[in-house]
Amino acid sequence: MSYNSINGFRGYFCRNLQPICFLVAYFVLVVLGNLIYASPFGLRAIEAFGYPVATLKLNHIFTLGYWVLLFMPFVVTPMIVFLVKKTSVNLVECFAKKIPEMTKAWLIVLFSLSCIFVLSNFYKCGVFEIFQSGKDSVSSVEARFEIRERLHFGVFIVIQAIVPYLSYVAVTNLSKKGGAFWYVFSLVSILIASSFFVMINMKWPVVLYYVGVVLTIFVHTEKYAYTKAVVGGLIVIATYLLISTVVFRLAPEPMDNSVSTASAIHEKAHIDQHQAGSQEAKPPKLIVTEIVPKAIQPGGTNLAVSAERAAVVSEAAISATPMLMMHLLSRMSIVVPYYYQEFTDHPSACGGILAQARPGPVCRPSTYIYNKLFVSSNDQFIGLGTSPAAVHITGYAVGGWTVAIFALLCASVILGVLSCIPVNASSTVSAFGIVGALAGYHFSQIPGEGVIFYEHGLFWPFLLMAGYTCAVWLFNSKTMAAESAL
Template identity: 40%
Template structure:
C-alpha cells in the first residue's frame, strides 16, 4: 500500500501534462523571458545566431507571447475534459490488462536486448562511438551510427526497452523481491551502455528521468528525498554526458615562449568584435594564441610538446579519461546550464518570424505526410539559423503547437495543441494502482509529455522513441495472453470421468 500526500497524488495523477508544461516552461518559455528582460540583449549579442533575432519585426509582439503561452491556457482544460469523458472507460479497460509473468518478461526483454546488441555490432557502433575526437566529428559519428543502425533497433532501444526498464522498477517497488531488483539494476546498467553508444546526450538523460519519475510516484518512503537525490544525479549526468558527447576537454596550461614581451600589442577596439564566436562556444576549454588579438604568432617546440604530452596523458588510461571528462564538465558547468534554457528557446523566435512573415514555406500538414520530403520546418529553420556543414541533416525542432503553426498558422497550431493535450489527458486518466504494466505506461506518458514540449506532434508517437512502438508490443502481449488463457481454459483431463 502506497500512501501519497495531496501534492504528490495530484502530480502523479497528472504526470503527463505536468511534465509537458514544466519542461516547456524551462526549455522554451524561460529563455524567452530572459531575452525580454533588460540584460537579455547583452546575452543575445554574444553570438551571431542569437543576435539575429534582435532584428526580427515579430519579436516580443502580442502574437509572439500568445503562441508561446498557449499551452498553459489550452492543455489543462483539455485534460480535465478528457478525464471527465473517458476516465471511467479507460480505468475499466486498464483493470483488464495483464502484468508480465517473470518468464514472459525475461523472454521479451532478452529478445529485445539480443536484437539491439546484434544491430550495434553489425553497425560497428562501438568503433564509431570512439571515432569522434571533437564536437564536429562527434556529431558526424552520431549521424553515421544512426544511419547504420536503422530505425527498428533504435525504436526497440528507446521505446520498448525504455518501457520495460521502467516496468521492472515499478514492479520491484510494488512487490519487492530479489528478482525484480536484480532485473532493475541490470536494465539500468545495460541501457546506460547501449544509450551512450548512440553518442547523444538526451536519450540516456530521458531514460534516467523516467526512472526518477517512477520513484516519485511509487516509492513507499521518502519519495521527495529520493526524487531530489535522483534529480541531482540527473544534473550531474547531464554535465558528464554533455562533456563527453561534445568532446569537451579541460583547459591546458600551455606556457608560450614570447621573446619580447614589449612587442605584444593589443588589437584596436574596433577589431575586438571580429573575434570568432567559436572561441565563446569552446567555453575557454583550450588556451588559444590568437593572431587577431595581436599576440605574436610564435609557438615554441616546448609549447607543442606540452600540448602533445597532455593529449597522450588524456588517452593513457580509462581513469584519466574519466577524470578529464569530469574536469571538463565542471569547467563548462555554467555554459551547459545556460544551454538547458537557451537551446530550445532561441529556436522559437525564428519559427515565429519565418512562418509569420513568409507563411508555410514547407507546405501544409498534408505536404508533410509525403515520405522523403526535403523541406521540413525543423531542417529549414536549422539552415536559417546556422547554415553550416550539417545543413539538410541538422534539425531545430519546436514544441508541438509551434511546429503546427509552421504548417498552417493559428488554426493548425490550436488543433495540434488540442491533439497533444488529448493524448496527455488519456495518459493522465490511467489508474496508477491496478498493475505495474498500466502504472509504467502512465510513467511513460510523462516522457511523452516531455517530447511534446520539444517536438512536432508525430514525434512522441511515431519517431524511434515514440510511444506507438511500446503500445504495439503491449497489444501483441495482450493478444498472446488472451489466446493462451482461452486455450488453457479449454484443456481437459484425459482421465475417464
C-alpha cells in the first residue's frame, strides 16, 4: 500500500501525519483553553478549573503580541512543511529504502531484552512497593517522584521510547500482513507496555502510546480504517479516564465490613504538574463526590473481588469525567498567560538561551512558571513541579521573539522531514513515522530538545533503528564473504 493508493481525507492525513498531530494537539490542548479564557465565560472557566482568577488580570494577556505568539504555528508550520516536502521527499524515501525489515527473531530478542531490563530494575528499586504506597492523589504524586528518583534515565528510555517503538513495529506488521504471530505479539506488547506505564504512575505516556497504536492501525490497515479509528478513539478516551482514576487514586480503596459502606468519599484531587519530560501537568483542586466504597465480602473469589474492584474504578472514572476533561483543556493552556507575562517583563529571568545550554541551570522556565502559577496555593511541590510549554513559547522564554521563531522553524523542519516517510516503507521505518507523529504532540507541549533527547525522544528509537540496520548489514556482509570463500 502506498500513499498514492489512499484517497480522500485518509490520504491527506497519512501524507501529513506528523504536522497534523502537532497542530491539532496544539489547538485542542493550548489554544482552545485560551479562547475560552478570552470569552465572556473566561472568569467562570478559570474558577471552575481552580486556577487563580488573577490570571485574567495579567498586564499582557490577550494583547496583540500574545495572540501572535499563540497562533504563529498555524502560519509558519504549514509553509515550512510544504517547502521541506518539496525539496526532501525523494531523499527521505531513498534513505527509507535502505532500512531493512525487522525480522520476527530480532523483534523477539530486542523486546525480551527490553522487558528483562525494565523488570530487573523495577525489582531492584522496589517500584512495585512504591506504586502500592500511593493511596490518594497527593501520595500518588509523591510515589511518582520517588520512582523517578530511584530509576535511572536509561530505564525510562526503554519504557517510553524503545518498548513503544517495538510494539508499533508489531502492530504495523499486523495491520499490513495479519497472521497469528503478529496478532499475539502485538497484544502481548500492548499489555506489557501498558503495565510499565501504570507502574511508573504516569497516565499521559500510556494514553499517548494508545494514540500511537490507533494511528498505526488507521494508517496501515487495508480495510475498515475509519471504523477501527473510531473504536480506537473511544478506547483511548476510556483509557484516559480509567488510567487517570487509577493514577490519581480517585477510586476508594477496598474496605472491610467493619467500615461503614454508607459514608461518601469527599477527596480533593490535588495533582501536580509533573516533570517536563513526562508531560504531566497539575490540574485544579477539584472535588470528587458521591463515590461510595463497597465492602469486600470475606471468602469471595479473586475473580469476584477483581470484578467488583473494576466496577468501583469504572464508577469513579464516570463520576470524575467532567473534572478530568476540564483538566485536559486547562493543563497546558493556563501556563501561556504566565509565560508571556513573565518573560515579556523579565526577559532574562532564567538567564537566556546560553544559561539554559549549561548542564543543570539554576532556573528552568518550566519550574519558574510553576512557582509563579501555584505560589498562592501553598503547593507542596513548589520547586519540584514543572509547567512546560510548546516549543516556540519556551523559545520565547529563553530568547524572546528571535528564539521563538527559530525554535518553531526547527520544529517545523523536523516535522516536514518526518512527513516525507513513505507509508509503504519497512515496518522498521513505518513505526518510526508513528513515533514522529507523537513527536508532533510533544512539540506542542515541551521544549524542542525534549522532543529529541528526553526519555521519550526521537533520538532513541532512531538510534535503535540505525543500530539494527548496521547489525543486519554487518551480518549479511560476513555471510556473503563466507559464501564467496567457499
